[in-house]
Amino acid sequence: MIPFLQADAVTVHAGSQRIVLPTSFTLEPGRPFTIVGETGSGKSLLAQALVGNLPDGLSAGGRVRIGDLAEDASAATRRALWGRGITVLPQEPWLSLDPTMRALPQVAETHRFVAGREDAEAYGAAGRDLADLGLGEALARYPFQLSGGMAQRLAFAAARAGGAPIVVADEPTKGLDAARVGDVVALLQKGLEAGGALLTITHDLEVARRLGGDVAIMLRGEIVEQGPAETVLAAPSHAYTRTLLAAEPRNWPRRPRASAAGASTEPVLTFENVAASRGGRRLFSGQSFRLQPGEILGLTGPSGCGKSTLGDVALGLLRPDAGRVARRSGLAPAAFQKLYQDPVAAFPPRRTLRRTLADLVALHRLDAGRLPALMERLRLHPALLDRRPGQVSGGELQRFSLLRVLLLKPALVVADEPSSRLDLVTQKEMIELLVEAAAQDGCAILLVSHDEALVAAVSDQRIRLELEGAGSLAA
Template sequence: MNIQVMNDLLVTDLSIHTADGPIVSDVSLSLGKGHPLTLLGESGSGKSLVAQAIMGNLPPGLHATGRILFKGSDLLAETPSERRSRWGRSIGLLPQEPWLALDPTMRVLPQVAEIHRYVKGRDAAGSAAAAKENLLEVSLSSAEALYPFQISGGMGQRAAIAMAHAAGSELLIADEPTKGLDALLREQVTARLRKEVENGRLLLTITHDVAVARALGGTIGIMLNGRLVESGPAETVLKAPQHLYTKALLSSEPSQWERQVPAASGEMVIAGRGLKKSYGSKTLFSGLDIEIASGEIVSIAGPSGCGKTTIGNILLGLNPPDAGLVERRASLSSLRFQKLYQDPPAAFAPHQTIRKGVRDLVRLHGETWARVEDLLARLRLPESLLDRRPGEISGGELQRFALLRALLLNPAFLFADEATSRLDPVSQKEVITFLQEIAAEAGLAILLVTHDRDIAETISTRVIDLGSSDEKAM
């Protein structure tokens, strides 16, 4: 594969190894000012590992070979302390998981202000003023005094974007910068990234979102199974793809899906009557009615922070409503009401292998390992990943393990909060199809929160649109 040489960042024959062998092989790419580079590919294809190798923060047990030249210096030859001294200064990372990037004990504004104070060397007043401007740019002024646990996943993502912009590093690595964001905010963030390029920053973006890659332009690289299988100008790759996987990736965008709406196959499983919820002076919703029957998929759509997750949490009893009541089918135990979290790291013990957690669940609830193996196959999860910790696999793989774990409990109701936001179009379509199959086979009632209206309108019996306080029968 021919790679045009640019002097700012040049990666040559990069491979990333475990004790069992390489998981990323012979990746070569280059990046220069005014010409962004975007890596597209399915979850687990090695995109984020390439970014981590450049950043110098590969997970324990992995090591990189090859060359990574940045401004003439070979990053792989530098000591760990030399690599760390670049963080937030010459190389900045917008991480994939805002849950892990934000300090849970600090309010949002001080976290952004710290960048200006301790990286840029500004005084306290100047740092606070600059941080306010950063939050305003990502429509997050209303969250200045909130803690990370008080904001939505999409708002957390925007807070991390504000922090990355505040650092102003020469090279910005944006790892899934738009996951969990609605279409309007996605466009705003993409425009923000294009502006960074116009201002002379080097931009390497990792994404599964074809629309983001299309909007950023520049060069696109397609990754599959740890290899760069296709690369070239964005317009060429997206309009005339050569590799079979690239073609499959583009044809799997939700806007291309065939509409398949499930029919309710049984009685009501869960319902909310006259629900109301406010935070401070802001009312998220009032007089809301929602009912989900066996085999039915109901979706909630709307902008980030509008209360989509709150509705599901109220139905599960995790948050109390200010008014209204929740009804559940009386014959069902509480264990059969499950949640698939928007930020999967929040649902996993960080120092425990996936296998240990799954085995404990199987033993505790009298399940069989054969059931685990069946779900692994249907979710396209290699069994070898079970022996890794949550931080050692991709966000998309971790989300699929979260789904596996929820389904092991044979739920009657599943609250899927942005269940596919971390997945590439191919994997996304597979997981949604799987959920449709489970709904039909087992009579599972599903409440799906999504920012993607194409998905909502393609698979749902009804769509509750919080953006317009309207419920649309499909």
């Protein structure tokens, strides 16, 4: 049986610097292949090299064969197969969606122009695709009206609509709640059952477990362990793989609860019977809590239930429909900060990260001397400062988001899925930094996450929102 794709000693270079070491594997029909690795390890660059879509300034070496092509498939040959022969499910949905086009026509467009369907058939197929992904009520919404998880599912539907047999899924479940992760895994497996091939890039070991097949573990541009998923993830031979397994949130020790503040201490944030809507739909109501300095409040729930909306209400970015929201008096506006779920949208795209941080330091008269230590703690190489946001990985940009917030020493941080783009080891380090900020600086944190185990490990109190709007507060 001829492999759908064969990679032979594929490398990625930035000038004379080799970023991805020679990597070889095959994609067999019906058998998934998953690459797991830390943020910035080169796994996404490897995928881009395979499909012929490396960023400017980078070059690929080695050989890539697709199907029964007798000769080495050049990057131009692979690009000619986009949509029909090979498709990529993107890591950053905001960069792949048209902000001026509603959800239904975005997917219908692929059915029409790539798969060759007539208008009525294309729109019908697009509607079914979106309904299958739980987006039946979002057909007429623009991308900016969707939650991060909903935008990810929309991008998934648009990429898959062309019916390409080879799917390269780059972090396809990033930012999704557990139920939606299962839905996406099931959709990926459905393509395999039809005889397709699947290459998945992920930092989620549970996704690798569910997909099965073969797994490769990448560290600093090198595959350090490879084999059947049930072997690699149950009895790993490499120390780094064992470190990844230990870093899963379900294996974290439970954080001791923060000491209760005195009755005379003014809360940083107070909600009293708060209700809010978005897009004309009521998301939650009757929410009441007090968040004291140094406390962490964990907020969980399925995608689209209103987690990000509650955070926006907390910061005054959105007015509630009912109830009272109070933020601690006497604090400057910069004391209330947000870590965005999609950091791409939170950075000026044409400025280098160095310029953006320098502007922040100058505007708020901050201590620039704290930058090197924070960058080292977040494992951010100084060379990244001279790149623009689009020239670093999503995980690296998320860590720059945290660095920017910590420089301000805020009183309240609304952390909206702050680790959804990170591998397990880096996620643990990033959450530990948030916990340190709460403990050492008295910073209150509203932690929004789809990961129940992560929230349970670090939170002093918890809220779970449901899609129908009911929420519950628990210690």
